[in-house]
Amino acid sequence: MKKYIRNLALLVGVISCLTSNVFAQEMLQIKGSDTLINLVQRLAEEYMEKNPEKYIAVTGGGSGTGIAALINKKCDIANASRLMKTEEIEQATNNGIKVNRVVVAIDGLSVITNGNNSITQLTVDEIGKIFRGEITNWSEVGGANMSITLYGRQSNSGTFVFFRDDILKGDYSQKMNRMNGNAQIVEAIKQDRSGIGYVGVGYVKEATGLNVLKVATSPDGIYTSPLNSADVKSGKYPIARPLNQYINGTPTGAVKDFLTFELSFEGQEKVEEQGFFAIGKEYEDLNKQSGL
Amino acid sequence: MQISMVNRKRNSWISNSVKEKLIHGFFFINGIISVFVLIGIFALLVFTSFPAFSEINMKEFLFGLEWNPTSYVKEVYGIVPMLVSTLMVTLGALIMAIPLGVGTAAYLSDVARPSTREIAKPIIEILAGIPSVVIGFLGIVLVGPIIAKIFGTHNGLNALNGSILLAVMALPTIISISEDALNNVPNSYNQASLALGATKWQTVIKVKIPAALSGIIAACMLGMGRAIGETMTVLMATGCAPAMPESILGPVRTLTSSIAIELGEVAYNTTHYYALFALGLVLFIITFLVNMTSDIILHKYEKVNR
Numbered sequence: 235m236k237k238y239i240r241n242l243a244l245l246v247g248v249i250s251c252l253t254s255n256v257f258a259q260e261m262l263q264i265k266g267s268d269t270l271i272n273l274v275q276r277l278a279e280e281y282m283e284k285n286p287e288k289y290i291a292v293t294g295g296g297s298g299t300g301i302a303a304l305i306n307k308k309c310d311i312a313n314a315s316r317l318m319k320t321e322e323i324e325q326a327t328n329n330g331i332k333v334n335r336v337v338v339a340i341d342g343l344s345v346i347t348n349g350n351n352s353i354t355q356l357t358v359d360e361i362g363k364i365f366r367g368e369i370t371n372w373s374e375v376g377g378a379n380m381s382i383t384l385y386g387r388q389s390n391s392g393t394f395v396f397f398r399d400d401i402l403k404g405d406y407s408q409k410m411n412r413m414n415g416n417a418q419i420v421e422a423i424k425q426d427r428s429g430i431g432y433v434g435v436g437y438v439k440e441a442t443g444l445n446v447l448k449v450a451t452s453p454d455g456i457y458t459s460p461l462n463s464a465d466v467k468s469g470k471y472p473i474a475r476p477l478n479q480y481i482n483g484t485p486t487g488a489v490k491d492f493l494t495f496e497l498s499f500e501g502q503e504k505v506e507e508q509g510f511f512a513i514g515k516e517y518e519d520l521n522k523q524s525g526l
Numbered sequence: 527m528q529i530s531m532v533n534r535k536r537n538s539w540i541s542n543s544v545k546e547k548l549i550h551g552f553f554f555i556n557g558i559i560s561v562f563v564l565i566g567i568f569a570l571l572v573f574t575s576f577p578a579f580s581e582i583n584m585k586e587f588l589f590g591l592e593w594n595p596t597s598y599v600k601e602v603y604g605i606v607p608m609l610v611s612t613l614m615v616t617l618g619a620l621i622m623a624i625p626l627g628v629g630t631a632a633y634l635s636d637v638a639r640p641s642t643r644e645i646a647k648p649i650i651e652i653l654a655g656i657p658s659v660v661i662g663f664l665g666i667v668l669v670g671p672i673i674a675k676i677f678g679t680h681n682g683l684n685a686l687n688g689s690i691l692l693a694v695m696a697l698p699t700i701i702s703i704s705e706d707a708l709n710n711v712p713n714s715y716n717q718a719s720l721a722l723g724a725t726k727w728q729t730v731i732k733v734k735i736p737a738a739l740s741g742i743i744a745a746c747m748l749g750m751g752r753a754i755g756e757t758m759t760v761l762m763a764t765g766c767a768p769a770m771p772e773s774i775l776g777p778v779r780t781l782t783s784s785i786a787i788e789l790g791e792v793a794y795n796t797t798h799y800y801a802l803f804a805l806g807l808v809l810f811i812i813t814f815l816v817n818m819t820s821d822i823i824l825h826k827y828e829k830v831n832r
Contacts, residue, residue: 296790299790322793390788390791403598404599405598408768412767422683425671425681428680
C-alpha cells in the first residue's frame with residue numbers, strides 16, 4: 235500500500251515536471267489576497283474556457299504573500315487588497331521589478347456581527363475603538379451587556395493591514411482572534427453572539443445569520459450599507475477600497491490579455507456577480523496609465 | 527552443494543570481504559546522515575536567528591509579555607505568551623491523551639478478544655492518517671460549538687479546543703507504542719502474578735504496566751512531541767489571539783502557529799525574519815529537552831529494573 239502510494243506520488247511528480255516544462259510559456263501564476271482569490275479564480279475559469287490553450291493558476295496566502303512572491307519573481311500577478319508599502323516597492327525596484335498597479339474591483343469592506351445582536355450600525359470611530367480594545371462591552375455602543383469578542387485576520391492579510399491603517403490608525407487589540415481567512419470569520423461570527431469581524435463584501439452577500447453593519451463617518455452622518463452598490467461606488471460608504479493587482483512593468487502578452495479580459499464589460503459583470511463592485515471612471519483612468 | 531557455493535564465490539566479481547565492507551559503509555552513512563541533518567538544522571537555526579539579537583534585547587525576547595512585530599506603532603518581540611500557550615495546549619492534550627491512550631493499550635493487549643483487536647487496532651492506526659487540517663476543521667465546526675455550549679462561553683476557539691484536538695492526534699502514537707510495550711512483557715510475569723492469586727485488573731495495573739513503563743513513557747513523549755510541533759490544527763482551532771492567555775477557555779497562540787502565520791509574508795533578512803527563526807530555535811530546544819528528559823528517565827528506569 236505504502237509502496238503504491240509512493241509510486242503514485244512519484245508518477246504525479248514526474249508528470250507535473252514534464253507538463254510544467256511544456257506549458258511553462260502559457261502558464262500564468264497569480265498569487266495573493268484571500269479577499270480576491272474567489273473572484274480571480276472565477277475570472278480565470280471564464281477566461282480559460284474561452285482560451286483553452288491558456289493556463290492560469292490562482293493561489294491565496296494573503297496580500298503580503300502575493301506581494302512577496304512578486305518581489306521574488308515567483309508570480310506574474312500579485313493580488314492585493316491593500317496598497318504596496320514604500321519598503322516593498324523599494325525592495326521590488328532593487329530586484330529589478332518595475333511595480334505597476336491595476337485596479338480590478340471595488341470592495342465595500344463589511345463589518346459584521348451575529349444575527350442576534352441588536353446593533354445594526356456603528357460609526358467609523360466606534361469601530362476603531364472596538365478593534366483597538368478601547369470599547370470592550372456591547373453596552374458601551376448601545377447594545378446588550380455582553381463582552382465583545384473580536385475576530386480579525388492574520389498579519390499576512392491585506393485586509394488586516396488596510397483596516398488597521400485606515401480605520402484603526404493604531405494597533406489591534408492583542409485579544410483579537412486571528413482567523414485564517416474571510417470564510418472562517420463569517421463562520422465564527424455566525425456561531426458567536428458577542429462577535430464582531432470584518433470581511434470583503436463578496437463573502438456576506440449570500441450569508442445568513444449575520445448583521446452587515448451600516449457605517450457612518452460621524453454619529454450625525456448618514457449610515458450606509460456595503461450591500462448598497464450605489465453607496466459603495468459613490469464613496470458614501472466609508473470603508474470602500476480598491477482591490478489591486480500588481481504586475482511587473484507595462485503589461486504584455488498573456489498578462490495583458492488576461493487583465494484586459496478582467497476589465498472588459500464581461501469581466502466586470504463577473505465582478506458584480508461575485509458580490510464585489512465594478513470599477514468607476516477614476517480607476518479606469520489609473521488602469522489606462524498602467525497601460526491597459 | 528559445496529561445489530556450487532565455491533563456484534558462486536569464484537564467479538562473483540567482488541570478494542565477500544569487500545562486499546561486507548561496502549554494506550558496513552552503507553549502513554554507517556545512513557546512520558551518520560541523520561546526525562548531520564540534525565546538526566545542520568541546529569546550525570542553520572542558530573546562525574539565522576543570531577542577527578535578530580542585534581536589534582532585539584535578549585531579555586525582552588525571553589521575558590517580554592507582548593509579541594507584535596508588525597505593529598502600527600512600535601514592534602515588540604516577547605515570546606512569553608506563546609511559550610505559555612504552547613505549554614498549556616500540550617499539557618492539556620497529554621492530560622487527556624495519556625490515561626485514555628494507556629487504558630486503550632491495556633484493553634487491547636490484555637482484555638480484548640483477538641477478533642476485537644484485529645478490528646480495533648487498524649482503525650486506531652487510521653486515526654493517525656487523518657490530515658491535521660481536517661481535524662482543525664472539526665475543531666471549528668464541531669468541538670468549538672460543543673465547548674461553547676457546555677461552558678457557556680461565547681465561542682469555542684480556545685486552548686481547551688486545541689488540547690482536545692491534539693489529544694486525538696497524539697492518541698494513535700501513544701496507543702500503538704504502549705500496546706507494543708505491554709505485549710513485550712514476558713508472559714511469565716503474567717502467569718506468576720495470576721498464580722499468586724492476583725486478579726486480572728491487579729496484574730495489569732501492578733505488574734504489566736510497571737514492567738512496560740519504559741515503553742509507555744517513550745510513547746507519551748512521542749505523543750508530546752507530536753502535540754508540541756503540530757501547527758495547522760492549533761492555528762485553526764485556538765483563535766490565535768496574541769495576548770497572554772488568561773484561562774484554558776481563552777484564545778491562545780502557540781509558537782508553531784506564530785511561525786506559520788508570519789513566515790509567509792515576512793520580508794527576507796529583516797529583524798522580524800530573524801526573530802521567527804529564533805522562535806524556531808526555541809521550539810527546537812524545547813523538543814530537544816523533552817527527548818533528553820525521556821531518555822534520562824528511560825535509562826534510570828532500566829537500571830532499577832535490572
